[in-house]
Amino acid sequence: MSGPAYWMLLVVLSVFLGAGLMAANYMEHEGHWITGMTNQIVWGMPHVFAIFLIVAASGALNVASLGSVFNIDQYKPLARISGLLAIALLIGGLVVLVLDLGRPDRLIVAMTTYNFKSIFAWNIFLYTGFTLIAAVYLWMLFEPRMGGFSKQVGWFAFVWRFVLTTGTGSIFGFLVARDAYDAAIMAPLFVAMSLALGTAVFLLVTLSIYNLTGRVEDWEWTKKLRRLNGIFVAVVLYFVAVHHLANLYVAQHIEVERFILLEGGAITLIFWVGQVLVGSILPMVIFFSSRFDALHWTLVGVTLVIVGGICQLYVTVIGGQAFPLDLFPGMHESSQFFDGAVEQYVPSLPELILGIGGIALALMIVVVAMRVLPFLPDLSHRSGVKP
Amino acid sequence: MKQAPTNAVPDKKRRSFFTQAAAGIALLTLAPGVRLVDLALGKKDETAVTGTVRWGMLIDTTKCAEGCVACVEACDTEHGLTGFNRPKTDAQWIRKLELEDEQTGKAHSLPMLCQHCANPPCVDVCPTGASFVRKDGIVLVDKHICIGCRYCMMACPYKARSFIHEELSEQKPHAPRGKGTVESCTFCVHRVDRDHTPACVEACSEAGHQAMIFGDLNDNNSTLTKVLGELASKQVREDLGLNTGVRYHGI
Numbered sequence: 193m194s195g196p197a198y199w200m201l202l203v204v205l206s207v208f209l210g211a212g213l214m215a216a217n218y219m220e221h222e223g224h225w226i227t228g229m230t231n232q233i234v235w236g237m238p239h240v241f242a243i244f245l246i247v248a249a250s251g252a253l254n255v256a257s258l259g260s261v262f263n264i265d266q267y268k269p270l271a272r273i274s275g276l277l278a279i280a281l282l283i284g285g286l287v288v289l290v291l292d293l294g295r296p297d298r299l300i301v302a303m304t305t306y307n308f309k310s311i312f313a314w315n316i317f318l319y320t321g322f323t324l325i326a327a328v329y330l331w332m333l334f335e336p337r338m339g340g341f342s343k344q345v346g347w348f349a350f351v352w353r354f355v356l357t358t359g360t361g362s363i364f365g366f367l368v369a370r371d372a373y374d375a376a377i378m379a380p381l382f383v384a385m386s387l388a389l390g391t392a393v394f395l396l397v398t399l400s401i402y403n404l405t406g407r408v409e410d411w412e413w414t415k416k417l418r419r420l421n422g423i424f425v426a427v428v429l430y431f432v433a434v435h436h437l438a439n440l441y442v443a444q445h446i447e448v449e450r451f452i453l454l455e456g457g458a459i460t461l462i463f464w465v466g467q468v469l470v471g472s473i474l475p476m477v478i479f480f481s482s483r484f485d486a487l488h489w490t491l492v493g494v495t496l497v498i499v500g501g502i503c504q505l506y507v508t509v510i511g512g513q514a515f516p517l518d519l520f521p522g523m524h525e526s527s528q529f530f531d532g533a534v535e536q537y538v539p540s541l542p543e544l545i546l547g548i549g550g551i552a553l554a555l556m557i558v559v560v561a562m563r564v565l566p567f568l569p570d571l572s573h574r575s576g577v578k579p
Numbered sequence: 580m581k582q583a584p585t586n587a588v589p590d591k592k593r594r595s596f597f598t599q600a601a602a603g604i605a606l607l608t609l610a611p612g613v614r615l616v617d618l619a620l621g622k623k624d625e626t627a628v629t630g631t632v633r634w635g636m637l638i639d640t641t642k643c644a645e646g647c648v649a650c651v652e653a654c655d656t657e658h659g660l661t662g663f664n665r666p667k668t669d670a671q672w673i674r675k676l677e678l679e680d681e682q683t684g685k686a687h688s689l690p691m692l693c694q695h696c697a698n699p700p701c702v703d704v705c706p707t708g709a710s711f712v713r714k715d716g717i718v719l720v721d722k723h724i725c726i727g728c729r730y731c732m733m734a735c736p737y738k739a740r741s742f743i744h745e746e747l748s749e750q751k752p753h754a755p756r757g758k759g760t761v762e763s764c765t766f767c768v769h770r771v772d773r774d775h776t777p778a779c780v781e782a783c784s785e786a787g788h789q790a791m792i793f794g795d796l797n798d799n800n801s802t803l804t805k806v807l808g809e810l811a812s813k814q815v816r817e818d819l820g821l822n823t824g825v826r827y828h829g830i
Contacts, residue, residue, distance in 0.1 A: 220759070222745065223743070223744045223745035223746060223758050223759070224668070224742065224744045224745075224759075225663070225665060225668040225744035225745045230667040230668050231667065231668060231669075231670075231671070231732070231738075231740075231741050231742060232667070232738070234729040234732040234733060234742060235729060235733065293726050293727045293728055293759070294725070294726065294727015294728070294729070294742060294743070294758070294759030294760055294761070295725065295726050295727045295759040295760060296726075298724070298725075298726045298727075299726075301707055301724050301726055302706060302707060302726050302728075305707045305708060305724050306706065306707065306708070307702075307705050307706060307707060307708035309703050310703065310704050310705055310706045310730075311704065312704060312705075312706035312728065312730050313706040313707075316706065363730075366703075366704070367700075367704075367733055367734055368700060368734075368736070368819055369700060369734060369735065369736030369816070369819065370733070513733070517736060517737070517738050519676070519691070519736070519737065519738075519815050519816060520678055520815070520830065522680065522681055522682065523678040523679060523680055523681060523687070523830075524678065524679040524680075524681055525676060525677070525678055526676075526677045527674050527675060527676045527677060527691070528666065528671075528674055528675065529666070529671050529674040529738065530666075530667070531674075531676055531691075531738065535667075
């Protein structure tokens with residue numbers, strides 16, 4: 193893409209990014225009371241977006257792994273854009289996370305003062321390490337003299353991204369006090385989510401770029417990838433089913449399951465319609481059926497996976513907090529501090545704009561980087577891509 | 580030209596003026612420093628916080644009156660928790676919980692506050708170490724390194740922590756608080772360090788209920804341990820194995 197269209201895209205992304213920064217400034221200046229977050233729902237939409245971006249970041253590296261780790265030649269030319277997307281999405285997510293802190297000005301404290309028992313502290317290392325490894329990986333891919341090392345670095349990045357999403361899932365898995373979390377399955381569930389969401393974002397972005405630049409006539413290379421995305425979505429759904437079934441078996445967790453699956457109002461609706469139907473079943477139908485074997489259907493499918501992923505994170509983050517803590521099982525609890533009551537969370541505009549600003553930042557990094565270096569190969573005259 | 584004798588007196592005066600001025604400046608310069616060192620050293624070694632003491636509390640719910648909020652009001656006054664009439668985002672360090680047994684309908688009323696766990700989840704998850712346990716068992720937040728991530732609030736089983744959602748003013752010197760950080764009951768550490776009991780305990784006593792007893796769990800001769808030896812007590816969410824400093828009787 194070049195000329196006015198490129199600059200127009202940059203302007204649009206800048207507007208969203210600028211709005212996101214202004215929203216963050218507003219939230220920090222006024223304090224979090226102007227958001228939908230409270231002393232019960234302490235993590236809101238910024239966390240939904242941030243976790244989405246971080247989880248998708250590690251998954252965006254899938255295609256590079258297919259080339260470097262699994263040695264599938266077809267995907268090797270796509271490794272560069274895969275690595276770039278991984279870095280860009282991670283930076284977008286981290287910026288949202290940092291700007292939502294109560295004291296973002298203390299970032300330097302977060303980077304220098306650690307409690308190593310905290311999974312959150314581990315994640316700071318996992319995220320910065322991932323960015324660094326992905327950057328080195330890109331260097332190996334761009335520099336012919338270093339090309340021989342790309343496989344080893346690719347392997348290292350592959351292992352690191354598994355550890356990273358294990359860490360992200362464990363942020364919830366290690367919360368012993370909350371019935372909706374406190375499960376080791378959160379770690380593999382998040383790994384699976386990263387595979388599904390990362391592949392979907394990769395397909396959406398690369399196909400959109402090829403589409404906008406008019407550089408491709410053959411979409412053969414997407415066929416295996418969309419099928420793979422379908423498998424990843426199925427794996428996520430499997431882990432979700434096992435998580436809920438296990439919870440239903442434990443008497444202590446039945447109430448929270450009743451809330452999420454049946455009586456949670458908007459949460460229940462978002463779970464069944466957004467996460468399960470729109471985000472899982474429909475994409476699987478699209479990805480596995482030859483009837484929908486077309487570019488535009490692939491785009492619809494990956495978009496649905498992304499929407500489903502955001503819904504899943506909303507149900508996980510918001511739903512898990514909205515359900516009250518049960519301090520005295522068998523007792524009806526009430527207080528001036530809303531004990532025993534389901535919290536009604538209404539996302540505020542600044543939170544949403546901040547989250548969208550993070551997406552805009554990620555895309556902007558991709559768009560600018562592609563202008564500077566050849567991240568995406570011209571596949572227009574190939575039916576099967578070779579390195 | 581012998582004028583020296585006439586200059587001798589002013590010279591002496593000048594010298595004496597400089598000497599006194601120098602002494603004054605030295606005093607002004609050093610005194611705050613000495614005072615700061617004094618403050619920084621805090622308690623003397625023999626009276627410093629140690630693990631030989633573990634502060635704890637027993638709440639006798641059979642004596643806690645439904646509708647009485649003396650402890651809550653005392654805490655608010657003690658720490659300047661004025662609020663903004665926004666109950667969902669205003670800070671609460673202690674709250675009255677009304678319970679009703681779903682089977683029998685038996686009602687209980689009790690104060691809920693930071694349970695000052697020996698193994699606090701809030702401390703485990705805090706990325707910077709801002710949440711910490713003092714040697715004497717009091718769980719606190721270091722306001723200088725709290726980044727406001729709220730992970731501790733996610734981790735606390737007792738909903739005992741509050742995030743400061745807006746700008747505060749006129750904070751009390753002994754209760755440093757600020758927008759964007761997390762806070763919770765300090766067991767009135769500023770009072771405890773001066774051998775006083777927490778404000779809530781004092782208020783409960785003044786209201787005539789005597790439902791809260793504060794003391795050293797490690798001291799076999801303290802009123803707290805003696806009463807704990809006589810009354811059956813339990814920890815809230817005992818299943819989590821957190822070894823709470825606050826115990827309840829009557830539920």
